[in-house]
Amino acid sequence: MNHLLPQRIVCLTEETTEWLYLLEQEQRIVGISGYTVRPRRAREEKPKVSAFLTAKIDKILTLKPDCVFGFSDLQADIASLLIKAGVQVTVFNQRSVDEIFSVLYQVAAMVGQAEQGLAQLSAMRAELDAIAQRAAGFKRRPRVYFEEWDEPHMSTIRWVSELMGIAGGDDVFPELAQQSMGRDRIIASGQTIVEMAPDIVIGSLCGKKFRPEKVAARAGWQDVPAVRNGQIFEIKSADILQPGPAALTDGVKQLHRIFSEWEALHG
Template identity: 60%
Template sequence: MTNDGFPQRIVCLTEEPTEVLYALGEEGRIVGISGFTVRPPRARQEKPRISAFTSAKLDAILALQPDLAIGFSDMQADIAQALIKAGIEVWISNHRSVPQILAYIRRLGAMVGAAEKAEAYAATLQARLDTVAAAAARLPRRPKVYFEEWDEPSISAIRWVSELIGIAGGDDIFPERARAPLGRDRILADRDEVIRAAPDLIIGSWCGKKFRPEQLAARPGWDAIPAVRDGELHEIKSPFILQPGPAALTDGLDTLHRLITAWAARHAEPCPA
């Protein structure tokens, strides 16, 4: 790749910049990726893995001679600090909402000289969101949804997941928690809050491990929850929904909408005779 004045050797410390750069046809700029990257699948074959989420192989990163490292959130502050001290330029984004994910795509595209491609890509994703929202508006009923992203302690949905639940046709039972900036603010100190909220649908996405519906259903008093009583306990794999990038707006949203639509069909009011 010729030097066009934009970053030429990018290290991606999380999956979403990798997925975006591949989608924009700018993957040639990537020299290292997160070990948690699964999208696109070929990235794992083409790029060396140099970090986890809260730790990184500093020597391996420096050996790649990056001119930019891209990460996400306060959780990667220590990695960012080490790279900055080593003289590497670092961009740590902190996008938490659906509009912010779209803005992130546009900013990242502009940073690599692909602003027009990024704008077109963001517009395609927005159109997909609009299509799903229009379909959701036609559902006969909207379920109350509890989304759990970790089990011990129980942590409820982050902001973009809460918003996607709404777009897909459901209502997050803890929308106020979803707006909190830090994960610790979404910890349920009292699981009885879920019992009192009586969700119709429970979706587990235990970040990095398999969702165990039988363990969730066995929690004291949870047999009274409509979702538990009706067997409405479902999983969305965390790479599809807990990365603040294209995956959440595509596969994540589609899975949410499929689960909610199926619930609405099973619980539609019968037609009068």
């Protein structure tokens, strides 16, 4: 029955590539996103055929994929061009922790690895539960501003907000996290963030480095608890802003370590 499964897969974003490698199905991948860094060896082994909002359609077609995985409405135009060219495209739109688990299971099933996928996902879920249990022992939970972009200021997406909650912190903009589009999470004034008085600021910017010293130097931010106490951190976007395995493992562990160290000082 193996011949009924997709044999030539193009992954337009990083999380499906990482997941197929974890499932030991990387031989099926014929093209990846240029932003892929997990696993590192994928960059040497696979042709890079897309950015996030753009793709080399001609190059993808020459690879003769029988399946293309994409993510979100932001890749709708790429998907449309490939569909019109006769390619099978599956675009996922996961925004929450539960939706990430669901999509990863679906991908595992599509490549005939439902059982192995379920075992790995169960282990990830158990680790999240263990982190939540440790965080439940906090005497105080830090208030956290997670910045996904700096100019303009943009608060973070739903799965990151949920992972912060699991890790023991409270998102200061939980209502913005429910907005799936980045433009709807823009905070018009830095003063709004200052007034929220976050205990911790975490930045994760796609495509450029987050610089804590620049945050600390923002006008009017000197009395923000996070700035006053030196609690400004970066988590690499590849570890937290991809709605896949990285966020559920490395990303949440980094959040929990930051929150645990804060709680040890302030709890």
